[in-house]
Amino acid sequence: MKGLTDIPGIRVGHVSDFGALTGCTAILFEQGAVAGVDIRGSATGTEEIATLDPGHVTEQAHGILLAGGSAFGLEAASGVRRYLERRGVGYPTGAAKVPIVPAAILYDLGIGRADVRPTVAMGEAASSAATAEAVKEGCVGAGTGATVGKLFGMKQAMKSGLGSFTVSLPDGVLVASLVAVNAFGDVKDPATGKIVAGARRAADSREFAGTEDQMKRGTRGGSAISHTTLAVVATNARLNKVQASKLAQMAALGMARTIFPVNTMFDGDIVFGLSLGQKTADINTLGIAAAEAVAEAILRAVRMAKTMGGVPGLESE
Numbered sequence: 001m002k003g004l005t006d007i008p009g010i011r012v013g014h015v016s017d018f019g020a021l022t023g024c025t026a027i028l029f030e031q032g033a034v035a036g037v038d039i040r041g042s043a044t045g046t047e048e049i050a051t052l053d054p055g056h057v058t059e060q061a062h063g064i065l066l067a068g069g070s071a072f073g074l075e076a077a078s079g080v081r082r083y084l085e086r087r088g089v090g091y092p093t094g095a096a097k098v099p100i101v102p103a104a105i106l107y108d109l110g111i112g113r114a115d116v117r118p119t120v121a122m123g124e125a126a127s128s129a130a131t132a133e134a135v136k137e138g139c140v141g142a143g144t145g146a147t148v149g150k151l152f153g154m155k156q157a158m159k160s161g162l163g164s165f166t167v168s169l170p171d172g173v174l175v176a177s178l179v180a181v182n183a184f185g186d187v188k189d190p191a192t193g194k195i196v197a198g199a200r201r202a203a204d205s206r207e208f209a210g211t212e213d214q215m216k217r218g219t220r221g222g223s224a225i226s227h228t229t230l231a232v233v234a235t236n237a238r239l240n241k242v243q244a245s246k247l248a249q250m251a252a253l254g255m256a257r258t259i260f261p262v263n264t265m266f267d268g269d270i271v272f273g274l275s276l277g278q279k280t281a282d283i284n285t286l287g288i289a290a291a292e293a294v295a296e297a298i299l300r301a302v303r304m305a306k307t308m309g310g311v312p313g314l315e316s317e
Contacts, residue, residue: 001165001166001168001176002132002133002134002135002164002166003134003135003137003163003164003165003166003176003177003178003297004027004135004164004166004176004177004178004232004234005131005132005133005134005135005176006166006174006176007174007176007234007235007236007274007276007277008236008276008277009029009030009031009033009276009277010027010028010029010033010132010234010274010276011027011028011029011030011130011131011132012025012026012027012028012130012131012135012136012164012178013025013026013028013125013126013127013128013129013130013131013141014026014126014129014136014140014141014142014162015118015122015123015125015126015129015141016139016140016141016144017112017116017122017144018139018144018308019112019113019116020112020113020116020117020145021108021111021112021113021144021145021308021309022067022068022069022073022108022112022113022116022117022118022144022145023067023068023118023122023126023140023141023142023143023144023145024065024066024067024068024069024073024076024118024122024123024126024141024142025065025066025067025126025140025141025142025143025162025178025180026063026064026065026080026083026123026126026127026129026130027063027064027065027066027130027178027232028062028063028080028084028127028130029061029062029063029274029276030062030063030084030087030089031276032059032060032061032062033060033061033062033234033274033275033276034059034060034239034240034241034244034274034275034276035051035052035060035061035064035102035241035244035272035273035274035275036052036239036241036242036243036244036245036246036247036248036272036273037049037052037102037245037248037270037271037272037273038245038248038249038251038252038270038271038273039269039270040252040255040262040263040269040270040271041228041229041263041264041267041268041269041270042263042264042265042266042267042268043107043226043227043228043265043266043267043268044104044228044268044269044270045070045071045073045074045104045105045106045107045228045268046074046102046103046104046105046270047074047077047102047103048077048100048101048102048103049102051100051102052102052241052244052245052272053241054240054241054242054245058091058100059241060091060100061100061101061102061274062084062089062090062091062099062100062101063080063081063084063099063100063101063127064101064102064103064104064232064272064274065077065080065101065102065103065104065123065126066103066104066105066106066141066142066180066230066232067103067104067105067106067117067118067122067123067142068105068106068107068108068117068118068142068144068145068146069105069108069109069117069118070105070106070107070108070109070117071105072105072117072118073105073117073118074103074105075118075119075120075123076103076118076119076120076122076123076126077101077102077103077123078120078123079119079120079121079122079123079124079125079126079127080099080101080103080123080124080126080127081098081099081101082120082123082124083123083124083127083128084099084101084127085097085098085099102272104228104230104268104270104272105228105230105268106142106146106180106182106227106228106229106230106268107182107226107227107228107268108144108145108146108147108182109226110147110154110226111145111147111154111308111309111311112145112308112309126141135164135178137161137162137163137164137300137301137304138161138162138301138304138305138306138315139159139161139162139304139305139306139308139313140161140162141162141180142162142180142230143160143161143162143163143180143181143182143301143305144161145182145308145309146159146160146161146162146180146181146182146301146305147159147160147182147311148160148181148182148183148184148185148186148187148197148198148259148302149183149185149186149187149197149198149199149200149208149209149211150184150199150221150226150227151184151199151209151211151214151215151219151221152199152200152209152221153221154311155203156199156200156201156202156203156209157199157200157311158197158198158199158200158302158305158311158312158313158314159197159302159305159306159307159308159309159311159312159313159314160181160182160183160187160197160301160302160305160313161180161181161301161302161304161305161306161313162178162179162180162181162301163178163179163181163296163297163298163299163300163301163302163303163304164176164177164178164179164297164300165177165293165294165296165297165300166293167289167290167292167293167296169281169285169286169289171279171280171281172236172279173235173236173237173279173281173286174235174236175233175234175235175247175286175289175290175293176233176234176235176293177231177232177233177234177251177254177290177293177294177296177297178231178232178297179229179230179231179232179294179297179298179301180229180230180231180301181229181259181298181301181302182227182228182229182230183227183228183229183259183262183267183269184211184226184227184261184264184266184267185198185211185212185259185260185261185262185264185267186198186199186208186210186211186212186259186260187258187259187260187298187299187302188258188259188260189258189299190257190258190295195208195210196299196302196303196314197302197303197305197314198210198211198260199211199214206312211260211261212260212261215261226266227264227266227267227268228267228268228269228270229255229259229262229267229269229270229298230269230270231251231252231254231255231270231271231272231294231297232271232272232274233247233248233251233271233272233273233274233290233293233294234273234274234275234276235247235274235275235276235277235281235286235289235290236276236277236279237275237277237279237280237281237286238275238277238278238279238280239273239275239283239286240275243275243283244273244274244275245273246273246283246287247273247275247283247286247287247290248271248272248273248290249271249273249287250284250286250287250288250290250291251271251273251287251290251291251293251294252269252271252291252294253291253294254290254291254292254293254294254295254296254297254298255269255271255294255295255298257291257295258295258298258299259298271294273290302314303315
């Protein structure tokens with residue numbers, strides 16, 4: 001399986017700045033996709049989200065941009081729009097075609113360089129690099145500067161990144177995910193209940209502190225708007241806008257199965273749901289598969305993360 005690009009019509013491209021430890025990921029579907037969204041976090045940074053509302057005049061989106069750089073990174077979405085416009089892709093307005101590209105950012109300014117963020121040029125470059133080949137995972141694109149387990153700050157956090165996973169259903173129906181994991185909390189494996197990556201007891205230790213346990217004992221940490229998990233789920237089944245948002249809502253349960261705590265006031269957690277194709281499938285079954293796909297992608301994101309910026313990762317272990 002290739003991850004999100006298992007869904008016909010989707011291409012994914014990354015641009016990474018490994019010096020500044022930031023980047024962006026362009027997810028393109030030039031023939032259009034019915035799209036929805038679910039927002040659970042309280043520190044989101046987004047644009048063009050209203051286009052995903054069932055009452056909005058636009059019926060389809062043409063791309064999604066995920067980026068680091070906090071609110072500064074949103075400008076990279078303009079690069080995706082420029083790329084798509086050159087290819088004649090967009091919503092027809094009569095005078096011009098306007099590409100519909102919702103975007104969401106995560107906060108990675110606390111690692112690498114805070115004065116370097118994704119730009120219009122980086123968004124355009126990520127689009128130009130987009131391919132239908134297997135999704136590149138780990139510390140790439142929007143996951144370049146991602147970290148997890150930040151109760152005690154970056155000195156006791158762990159490196160994270162970006163993961164992708166596909167669940168197959170009968171009759172050729174697929175549900176695939178792509179997730180950039182920059183959570184305040186710890187990541188646990190649902191199969192064992194054990195922490196895979198998260199806050200450590202000391203800067204020179206690999207012993208996990210257990211963020212939720214520490215918080216229940218009175219430990220306070222973290223800072224507002226400095227975290228976020230960004231997810232995209234897609235299926236080759238036919239959905240309307242309401243169902244695409246339901247797909248995103250159910251997919252968000254994959255975060256709840258793996259991130260502890262999740263959807264905090266510090267996190268800007270968001271899930272985009274996409275429908276490309278004409279296969280028939282039950283939305284509830286699709287939602288079950290979407291939650292599984294997101295959970296597995298989150299585990300892959302931390303397991304494939306390298307040590308960067310002095311923050312330890314798991315890949316070399």
